Amino acid sequence: MSFAWTEVQSRRLSELGFSLSSEAGTFATENERDLAFKKTEYILVNQAKERLNEFRSQRRRPALCEMAEKLAAKLISQGFIQVTTPIILTKSMLAKMTIDDQHALFSQVFWLDDKKCLRPMLAPNLYYVSKDLLRLWEKPVGIFEIGSCFRKESQGNNHLNEFTMLNLVEWGLPEEKRHERIAELAKVVMETAGLPNYKLEAEKSVVYGDTIDVMYNDVEVASGAMGPHFLDGKWGITTTWVGLGFGLERLVMLKNGAPNVHSMGKSLTYLDGVRLNI
Ligand code: ATP
Numbered sequence: 001m002s003f004a005w006t007e008v009q010s011r012r013l014s015e016l017g018f019s020l021s022s023e024a025g026t027f028a029t030e031n032e033r034d035l036a037f038k039k040t041e042y043i044l045v046n047q048a049k050e051r052l053n054e055f056r057s058q059r060r061r062p063a064l065c066e067m068a069e070k071l072a073a074k075l076i077s078q079g080f081i082q083v084t085t086p087i088i089l090t091k092s093m094l095a096k097m098t099i100d101d102q103h104a105l106f107s108q109v110f111w112l113d114d115k116k117c118l119r120p121m122l123a124p125n126l127y128y129v130s131k132d133l134l135r136l137w138e139k140p141v142g143i144f145e146i147g148s149c150f151r152k153e154s155q156g157n158n159h160l161n162e163f164t165m166l167n168l169v170e171w172g173l174p175e176e177k178r179h180e181r182i183a184e185l186a187k188v189v190m191e192t193a194g195l196p197n198y199k200l201e202a203e204k205s206v207v208y209g210d211t212i213d214v215m216y217n218d219v220e221v222a223s224g225a226m227g228p229h230f231l232d233g234k235w236g237i238t239t240t241w242v243g244l245g246f247g248l249e250r251l252v253m254l255k256n257g258a259p260n261v262h263s264m265g266k267s268l269t270y271l272d273g274v275r276l277n278i
């Protein structure tokens with residue numbers, strides 16, 4: 001007979017970042033298992049305390065904030081303009097993305113009342129401000145936003161209800177350059193994020209038609225799309241474009257080898273990947 005970690009033990013160990021997939025999780029007696037648990041927990045708690053101390057004395061900012069700042073600085077140096085728009089979105093703006101009650105994403109939306117919701121994406125706001133910027137500025141125009149988006153998710157390691165999106169869009173580039181430009185922009189972001197070994201994959205999206213996904217170790221870190229696009233007319237946009245939306249928690253998770261996005265995202269339980277109940 002062999003004994004595996006109890007449910008409580010395995011939950012505690014995985015909270016502390018221990019990989020439970022290993023063979024080492026079976027023991028000859030309960031006593032042996034409980035001793036191993038105590039020893040492992042002790043080591044992990046001490047490692048976590050060391051990480052917290054290092055965070056306090058040296059880095060002092062969560063990797064998520066550093067990532068946002070590094071990417072913003074890089075995009076600005078490449079000629080992009082940063083915008084910041086409201087988190088609260090109207091139902092009619094959402095409907096213009098064809099996300100109405102028939103749509104799969106609709107059930108993931110957090111509603112504040114019958115006319116307002118928390119934005120599940122940045123695209124409607126970027127479309128909205130771009131109409132004016134394209135009237136006022138010469139093309140090409142490149143803009144980006146980094147901000148929270150909200151979706152009711154069935155959870156798992158790669159999904160948060162509140163996550164940080166970097167959405168960039170470049171308007172008015174030569175039509176034949178769009179694929180090349182998407183690849184170039186994906187490269188800029190992924191190299192700046194410290195994740196140069198990514199792959200591009202063609203995908204089908206319910207909102208955008210055909211899209212290009214940026215994949216890293218089988219995790220989707222971004223989706224890209226291009227226009228002219230059937231949604232453009234609703235926003236008064238008549239030019240070519242390419243755009244990419246990245247999830248910053250996924251980038252930070254992959255860069256830091258964290259087990260999930262929860263530990264690296266906005267959290268009351270974790271500080272920069274370290275569990276606080278240690
Ligand atoms: P997935 O299929 O993994 O749920 P998606 O295709 O629905 O993602 P997009 O709408 O393409 O997501 O959003 C762009 C990016 O935002 C994703 O590639 C991902 O990096 C990030 N993202 C989307 N939803 C979440 C979430 N709930 N938590 C964390 N990041 C997310």
Ligand code: MG
Nearest residue numbers: 213220222223
């Ligand atoms: Mg996607």
